[in-house]
Structures are given as C-alpha cells and as structure tokens.
Amino acid sequence: MSKLRKEYDLAKLNQRAAEFLPGLLGIEATALAENLVTCRMPLKKSHFAPNGFVHGGAVVALADTTCGYATFSHLPAGAESFTTIELKSNHLATVREGAIVCKATPQHLGRSTQVWDATVSDETTGRTIALFRCTQMILWPKAGG
DSSP, X not given: OOOOOTTOOHHHHHHHHTTSHHHHHTOEEEEEETTEEEEEEEOOGGGBOTTSSBXXXXXXXXXXXXXXXXXXXXXXXXXXXXXXXXXXXXXXXXXXXXXXXXXXXXXXXXXXXXXXXXXXXXXXXXXXXXXXXEXXXXXXXXXXX
C-alpha cells in the first residue's frame, strides 16, 4: 500500500504546478497528509460559463488536480509518475462567487492503479457542488532506461 512520500510538501506541489493549468486556474494545495489532499480555487470570471454559473470544466479541473496531487504524493516507492485513465463527476449544485474547495481521499492505493474520491464544495457555505472519482495508472521506469 502506498504511503505519503515525505519528500513532497505543499510548497513543492504548488511550485511544481505554477506554470501549468493548475497555476493558471489559481488552484492551490492547502493540506497534505496521509490519505488526504485538499485544494482551493478562488473563482474569477474566467472560471464561469456564459450563463453565470461556475463552468463544469473548472470544477473537474479542481477535482482532477487535487486527486493528481494526492496520487503524486502517494506514489509507491520506485514509481516514476502517474496518469489519469478514468474520471467521473456528478454535479449537484453550483456557485456564482467566492471560492471552491476540494478534498480527495483514497479508495485504493495499489502498485498499478490508485482510485481517489473527491468532494468539491462551496468554501463559504460548505455545500457540496460535485462528487468526483478518478482512477490513476501508476507509471514505472522502463526496463533498461
């Protein structure tokens, strides 16, 4: 079973993502512990659809990023990286302002796959706006490489 890798901390996760999609969206990892990662995303106009509600893609990006940080920080010893091979989201509500937060917890931490569940909520009210599950494939160094 994978354990939290001590060489990663919040600063390293946030710094690593600064110039990539999570950084562009303003996603910030806020908690990192054994079997738990949380992130938040302050909402800007660019996170919204033309109907005035937060865009479903922005919600999924927050959830997938949070689960990605969780996987990365819980890789089995010797694993090189990971990639998302399946994801699903159920959108239950929406928000019009503020920030949204995501909490990811593992359901399976294996040597070839990990499964993470995440809940996305309105930071102010705590109301759940989406439920998310993803499966991550663990990537190992290639033989002879």
